[in-house]
Amino acid sequence: MAFDAPPTFSSKDAVVCRGVGKTWAAGTKRAHNALTDIDLDVAPGEFVVFLGPSGCGKSTLLYLIAGLEDATEGQLWSFGDLVETPSPQRSLIFQETSLFPWLTVWENVSFGLSIRGASKEERRTVAAEALQRVGLKAAMDKRPDELSGGMRQRVAVARALAMRPKVLLMDEPFAALDVQTRARMQDFLLDVWRDSGASVLFVTHHIDEAVALADRVVVFTSRPGRIKTIVPIDLPRPRNLFSRQAEDLRIQLTDLLRDEVDRAFAEQEALAVTA
Amino acid sequence: MAVVTRDSEASGAAAGTSRPAAVSRFYTGMVNLEWLTKAWWTILSISLFAGIWELCWFFGWADPKLLPPPHIFLGNLAEQGKFFNTATRWQVGQAMNAGPSAFESVMITVGATTARVFIGLAMASVLAIGMGVLIRYHHFFDKLVLPTITLLSPVSPIAWLPVAIFLFGIGNAPAIFMVVVALFFHMVLATVAQIDGVSPNFINVARTMGASKRQIYGRVIVPAILPGMLQVLRLNLFGAWMVVLVAESTGVGYGMGQVIMLARNTFNPSLVFFTIAVIGVLGFAFDWLLRQAQRRILYWLPDTKEKLRGL
Numbered sequence A: 001m002a003f004d005a006p007p008t009f010s011s012k013d014a015v016v017c018r019g020v021g022k023t024w025a026a027g028t029k030r031a032h033n034a035l036t037d038i039d040l041d042v043a044p045g046e047f048v049v050f051l052g053p054s055g056c057g058k059s060t061l062l063y064l065i066a067g068l069e070d071a072t073e074g075q076l077w078s079f080g081d082l083v084e085t086p087s088p089q090r091s092l093i094f095q096e097t098s099l100f101p102w103l104t105v106w107e108n109v110s111f112g113l114s115i116r117g118a119s120k121e122e123r124r125t126v127a128a129e130a131l132q133r134v135g136l137k138a139a140m141d142k143r144p145d146e147l148s149g150g151m152r153q154r155v156a157v158a159r160a161l162a163m164r165p166k167v168l169l170m171d172e173p174f175a176a177l178d179v180q181t182r183a184r185m186q187d188f189l190l191d192v193w194r195d196s197g198a199s200v201l202f203v204t205h206h207i208d209e210a211v212a213l214a215d216r217v218v219v220f221t222s223r224p225g226r227i228k229t230i231v232p233i234d235l236p237r238p239r240n241l242f243s244r245q246a247e248d249l250r251i252q253l254t255d256l257l258r259d260e261v262d263r264a265f266a267e268q269e270a271l272a273v274t275a
Numbered sequence B: 001m002a003v004v005t006r007d008s009e010a011s012g013a014a015a016g017t018s019r020p021a022a023v024s025r026f027y028t029g030m031v032n033l034e035w036l037t038k039a040w041w042t043i044l045s046i047s048l049f050a051g052i053w054e055l056c057w058f059f060g061w062a063d064p065k066l067l068p069p070p071h072i073f074l075g076n077l078a079e080q081g082k083f084f085n086t087a088t089r090w091q092v093g094q095a096m097n098a099g100p101s102a103f104e105s106v107m108i109t110v111g112a113t114t115a116r117v118f119i120g121l122a123m124a125s126v127l128a129i130g131m132g133v134l135i136r137y138h139h140f141f142d143k144l145v146l147p148t149i150t151l152l153s154p155v156s157p158i159a160w161l162p163v164a165i166f167l168f169g170i171g172n173a174p175a176i177f178m179v180v181v182a183l184f185f186h187m188v189l190a191t192v193a194q195i196d197g198v199s200p201n202f203i204n205v206a207r208t209m210g211a212s213k214r215q216i217y218g219r220v221i222v223p224a225i226l227p228g229m230l231q232v233l234r235l236n237l238f239g240a241w242m243v244v245l246v247a248e249s250t251g252v253g254y255g256m257g258q259v260i261m262l263a264r265n266t267f268n269p270s271l272v273f274f275t276i277a278v279i280g281v282l283g284f285a286f287d288w289l290l291r292q293a294q295r296r297i298l299y300w301l302p303d304t305k306e307k308l309r310g311l
């Protein structure tokens, strides 16, 4: 093997993780292992939900997949390429809105194109199209602060879609929204997902949300985060969330999660005593 | 498309764009009323201060030769204005009435001082923001320059005065230099603090969209720190006014600082207070202007003041 040649991975899966782990502040006194031993394959077009107690490293894993942080163990690939840097192919959407308040909605949506030096007409066309897909074309010339929380998150989705990503990474994107808005946003996201054909990796700690959205639910253990189990959600879409099967899945996921939350609590209490 | 028709929020947004005319007229009315109330309180605040002073004079507690009340030092504007006239002040053999009129003299003096303040402020801002960005942009610069800047930032502007004279003699240059040097170091530190406060999400969004380091600085970090920097600028405006007087009092041809020195040397308290009043009004006016600019440019900032008032 030629030296320094990046290791290749034959699978063309959207995301492949092999033995991935992350130790924050590695090599210092504050070093701590947030994530370890993650093996995961996400197929193109698949909807995968990460479920786990808070602090178990779900966001960390998304950052690693996005290429925003370097893994300290293992390696990640996306469509056969080693993940080393961020890429427009993998868009990340955050819990709090990360729209730039100094730009209008359409300028926010076309920010990635302006980075590439696209002309204004082209940017406006692409922005209009992306906003059309999230049903907010009318708000094109507004400022982000004029929009409601739900609308802002849809603009953030439009901004991600404008990059034509193959993988959408979403870190608790609807957590800050009220229950009714969240339910709507879930329907909306499923439409977008179907249209775009992208894989979605979606972090949540809501079991209902996981059952409503996922093809597969990845359940994490608490510190350091590991994959505890992967639960396939074989409900036909559009889903009837009041069906017997859906209820059974929710019970199953609740049981899986409860142990971890209990453990996380016990650990935090122990930490508080020793600190 | 299913997404569009299903979504009530979207149609709400569309409806929101055409607010009924009556409603918007009502809002405009509210704003005017608010403005009036504010002006009213400003006048009341100043009148109260002046009134107490006048009362002190009335009861004989304030000696009019030392603390002349407003009606005395504002009473004879034409007389006071003459002292602003550089032609009559320095040139031997000039008649009192030669040169510009009293009003023109005041305007020339005020204009000169204001120009020094603004040139100094503008230079300090550009240099400080540039330096602050450079410090965070190049790690090398950070290590090389930041210690010196931190070391120099607590030095009082007074200490720079001899340096200003050594370097620039007398005239506009030392006065502007004083303003720049008094503001620059703080503003560099403020810029660095602002940059460190930029939300990491903003930077991460730009990174996932393929922005280079330069693009991240130019298109994300600089716009993100502007609101804070405008705030810093406003606070430093007052600093600039204070420093420019010190600089001018040491022998720039004309300026408010010169008038204050003249008043001191000729023991003219009326002139001192008149000059103070002029500086106060100017400072107030420019602060108001900057606040308007801030509101216009930085429409997206949350109105915390309103919240605090509601407590």
Ligand SMILES: Nc1ncnc2c1ncn2[C@@H]1O[C@H](COP(=O)(O)OP(=O)(O)O)[C@@H](O)[C@H]1O
Pocket (backbone or CB within 6 Å): A024, A025, A034, A052, A053, A054, A055, A056, A057, A058, A059, A060, A061
């Ligand atoms: N940038 C960071 N620097 C240091 N530690 C971090 C950082 N981000 C997260 N962590 C730590 O990593 C652990 C996992 O965090 P996170 O991935 O945010 O969990 P989750 O998203 O599952 O709630 C936590 O203990 C957190 O304190």
Ligand SMILES: [Mg+2]
Pocket (backbone or CB within 6 Å): A058, A059, A060, A171
């Ligand atoms: Mg998280």
